[in-house]
Amino acid sequence: MRTEGDLERFFERLAAKWHEVPASRLERTSTRVLVSATDEDALAAWERARADTSDGIRGLRLRGWFHAVYGPWAAGKKILEVGPGLGIDGVALACAGATMTFVDVSSTNLELVLRVFSLKGLGRPESLHLQRVRQLDELATDYDAVMAFGSLHHIPADTGRPEFEALARRLKPGGRFIMHAYPFQRWIDEGQLPFDRWGEKTDGAGTPWAEWYDADKLIEQLRPTVFASVLYCEYRDGAMNCIDLIKVDGVPGLQQPAAGASAIARAIDVAALSVQPGWRAVATVDGSGSVLVTTPEEPWAYAATVPVHVDRIPADHTRGVVRVRATVRGGRVGFGIPAGNGAAFVTEEYLARDRHEHEQECFLEFDLAANPAALMIVRNASPSAGRSQVVVHSLDLFSL
Numbered sequence: 359m360r361t362e363g364d365l366e367r368f369f370e371r372l373a374a375k376w377h378e379v380p381a382s383r384l385e386r387t388s389t390r391v392l393v394s395a396t397d398e399d400a401l402a403a404w405e406r407a408r409a410d411t412s413d414g415i416r417g418l419r420l421r422g423w424f425h426a427v428y429g430p431w432a433a434g435k436k437i438l439e440v441g442p443g444l445g446i447d448g449v450a451l452a453c454a455g456a457t458m459t460f461v462d463v464s465s466t467n468l469e470l471v472l473r474v475f476s477l478k479g480l481g482r483p484e485s486l487h488l489q490r491v492r493q494l495d496e497l498a499t500d501y502d503a504v505m506a507f508g509s510l511h512h513i514p515a516d517t518g519r520p521e522f523e524a525l526a527r528r529l530k531p532g533g534r535f536i537m538h539a540y541p542f543q544r545w546i547d548e549g550q551l552p553f554d555r556w557g558e559k560t561d562g563a564g565t566p567w568a569e570w571y572d573a574d575k576l577i578e579q580l581r582p583t584v585f586a587s588v589l590y591c592e593y594r595d596g597a598m599n600c601i602d603l604i605k606v607d608g609v610p611g612l613q614q615p616a617a618g619a620s621a622i623a624r625a626i627d628v629a630a631l632s633v634q635p636g637w638r639a640v641a642t643v644d645g646s647g648s649v650l651v652t653t654p655e656e657p658w659a660y661a662a663t664v665p666v667h668v669d670r671i672p673a674d675h676t677r678g679v680v681r682v683r684a685t686v687r688g689g690r691v692g693f694g695i696p697a698g699n700g701a702a703f704v705t706e707e708y709l710a711r712d713r714h715e716h717e718q719e720c721f722l723e724f725d726l727a728a729n730p731a732a733l734m735i736v737r738n739a740s741p742s743a744g745r746s747q748v749v750v751h752s753l754d755l756f757s758l
């Protein structure tokens with residue numbers, strides 16, 4: 359169990375390291391030194407760092423691509439950047455028309471960024487020297503985006519969770535959480551070191567921590583605020599990734615299909631999932647009432663079926679939704695409701711195994727006018743021959 363005290367001590371360790379920030383592709387510079395340089399020298403060093411990582415065809419592969427894609431989007435937006443370093447991205451976003459706020463564990467990083475803003479005539483952005491996580495609650499809650507370029511993956515996920523949660527609360531509904539971190543595959547390729555040792559390898563001596571992230575892991579880390587993935591990409595030959603999430607809480611068009619619908623009690627009994635004669639599949643109930651389904655090897659082969667009491671949907675309702683909660687152990691599975699005449703599926707959704715093997719959700723939506731059969735089918739949706747396996751935890755019917 360981590361405490362706020364652990365988090366504050368980790369902020370101190372991060373501050374002790376991270377006044378040394380990336381200056382060019384290969385070099386780091388200390389803002390503790392840079393803040394005592396003359397305006398002219400500080401700006402010249404800053405400009406060299408900016409040009410080396412942003413300009414031309416070479417720069418496109420580092421920061422340039424992000425400025426090209428997100429610069430036009432940033433105009434008029436209110437952006438909270440966590441860990442700006444020298445502020446190269448923050449200045450680019452401000453020049454594109456964003457109003458910036460900067461949060462950093464290092465006071466000299468912030469001092470330098472504010473000085474560069476002033477020297478460039480960009481005004482005085484809001485800033486926060488982060489020493490205690492509660493300070494984040496002093497910031498507004500109407501940001502369009504939180505951006506963290508190479509910062510938040512340098513804190514252990516469990517220790518840093520309150521920081522992630524507090525940042526998520528700063529976003530308005532529909533706001534974006536955009537984090538640049540290290541990809542899972544890089545961690546594999548570099549020997550799967552414990553994260554307290556990997557940091558020294560990725561970022562040099564004294565780096566307390568480096569951890570991989572992907573979209574699923576970041577979505578988990580930001581709970582209880584609910585996010586969905588907008589974009590995931592890797593760049594710098596797989597050394598970095600960009601994870602762009604949207605805060606779905608409070609956005610009417612992004613609510614789950616079952617939100618606001620009426621639940622129909624006991625319309626589907628998970629334990630009744632069973633294999634039909636001739637299907638080369640297995641379905642077994644475990645101690646918690648979930649059912650483990652192992653599909654046949656052939657793509658699209660049927661594995662199990664369960665009755666769905668569509669007849670219990672009130673007469674004045676026109677649509678049904680089945681919520682599936684399941685953990686995919688291997689491959690990819692489809693959940694579908696066929697038409698009453700068996701000719702086709704009126705609705706089908708797919709779940710694939712992800713690297714965390716965590717519980718997932720999908721929603722089967724259908725019009726009653728499409729004459730759905732009173733049953734759901736689970737089948738193998740893996741494109742390559744091979745069995746898929748899924749633990750089905752719950753199946754719930756809703757109508758509206």
Ligand SMILES: C[S@@+](CC[C@H](N)C(=O)[O-])C[C@H]1O[C@@H](n2cnc3c(N)ncnc32)[C@H](O)[C@@H]1O
Binds near residue numbers: 372377445461
């Ligand atoms: C590797 S540097 C990246 C700097 C800059 N974003 C860039 O792309 O060059 C990490 C930055 O994040 C800050 N930082 C690291 N961990 C942080 C945390 N948990 N919260 C806030 N700032 C953090 C550091 O002080 C530093 O400014």
